[in-house]
Amino acid sequence: MATAETRDALVAGAMATLREKGHAHASAREIAGRAGCNQALIFYHFGSVERLLLAALDRVAELRRERYQALVDESRNLKELVAAARTVFEEDLELGHTAVLVEMIAAAQANAALRPEVAERLRPWRGFAADALRGTPAARLGPPEELAHGVVAMYLGLELLAVLDDDPAPAAALFERADSLATLLDLFSLRRRS
Amino acid sequence: MATAETRDALVAGAMATLREKGHAHASAREIAGRAGCNQALIFYHFGSVERLLLAALDRVAELRRERYQALVDESRNLKELVAAARTVFEEDLELGHTAVLVEMIAAAQANAALRPEVAERLRPWRGFAADALRGTPAARLGPPEELAHGVVAMYLGLELLAVLDDDPAPAAALFERADSLATLLDLFSLRRRS
DNA sequence: CTCGGATTTGAGCGAGTGCTCAAGAACGGG
C-alpha cells in the first residue's frame, strides 16, 4: 500500500478511537486494529502514538476549515456569516470533532510536553470564532479574541456534559434559548455592577 | 492508624492527584505515595481505585456544599444570593474542584460503568446553579435546570482552556465582560430569529 | 501480660502499554 493511504487509514482510526473510546484507550494496537494494519506501522510512519494523535487533530482542523470556507463562500451578508459560524460549531458537536478536541485537551493537562502542541492546534478554533465576530456589532463589546474564548469554552463544556448523560436534549434546548442564556449571564455579572 | 484517618489521607491524595496529574496518572501507587501509605490499602479500604476516585469526587462536592451554605447564610437579599453563586463557581476554579470534575467526566466517556456514577455526583453542581436561579428574574426566561446546564458547561469549558495555556487572564477578562458575552450569545442566536 | 481481630506491608501475578528489531513481502527502475 502507498504511504499516503496507510497514513490516512491510521489517522482515521485515531480519530474514531479518540471519539469513541477516549485518549486513555487510544493505544497503538487499538488504533491499528481499526485501520486494519499492524501496530508497528504507527511508529514507522509517525514515530510515536502521540504524534499520530496530533496528526488526527490536524486532520479534524483541516476538515473543519474546508467546511468553514464552503459556508463562508455561500454567505451573502453579515447575518448569514454569523449563522455560518454557529452552523460550523453545531456540526462539530454532531461529527465528534469537539469530542476529539476535548480528549486531547484533557490529555494535555497530564502531559506538559503535549500542552503547547495542543494549544497551537486549538488556535484555529479560537481564530475562527474571532474572525466570525470581527467587524460585527459584537466587536465593539470587547476584543473578538476575548469573546471567542467564551464561545469556545461553552461548546467544549457542552460536549463534556453531552457525553455524560448521552442525551443531546439539554444542549439543543440551550441553543433554542441562546438569548435567554445571554440574559442569564448578564444576571451573573450583577456583583460587579452593584 | 484509625480507619477514618487512612481513608481521609487516601481521599486527599486522590483529589490532589486528579487535580495535578489527571485521571490517566491517578494510579494506586501514585495516590498511595502522596498519602504516605501502601497501595494495597486502597483496595482494603475502597475495593478499587475507581471507587476511591468517586469518593474523592464526593469529598469535593461536600466541601463545595459547605462553602455554598456559608455564603447563602450570609446573603441578605436576592442580589447577594446571585453574587454568592458566582463566587462559588469562581472559587471552584481556583481551588481545583472544577479540574477534578473535568477529569472524572472525561474519564467517564471511556468507561460506561463509570458514567452514571459521575452523572449522579454532578447533579449537585447543576442543582446548585438551578437553585440560585429559581425565584430570580432569570427564571421567567426558561426552566432553571436548562439555564443551569449552560452555566455549568461554560465553567467546565473555561477550566479546560485554562489548563491549556496556563494563563487565567482570558477567563478573568471574560468574567469582567459577562454582559458583553451575553450580548454575543444573543448575536449567535440570530439565525433562529431571522 | 495474652490473645484476636483490625490494619498494614512487600512480593508477585497476569494483562496491557509504547516501542524496537530482524526478517519477510511488495514494488518499481534498470
Next chain:
DNA sequence: CCCGTTCTTGAGCACTCGCTCAAATCCGAG
C-alpha cells in the same frame, strides 16, 4: 528477470497497571 528501496509483519523487551495474598504488625479487651 534481478536487485534495491520501501513498506509490513510478528515476536519480544522493559515497563506500569489493578489487584491478590500470605505474612507481619498494631492495638485494645480481658
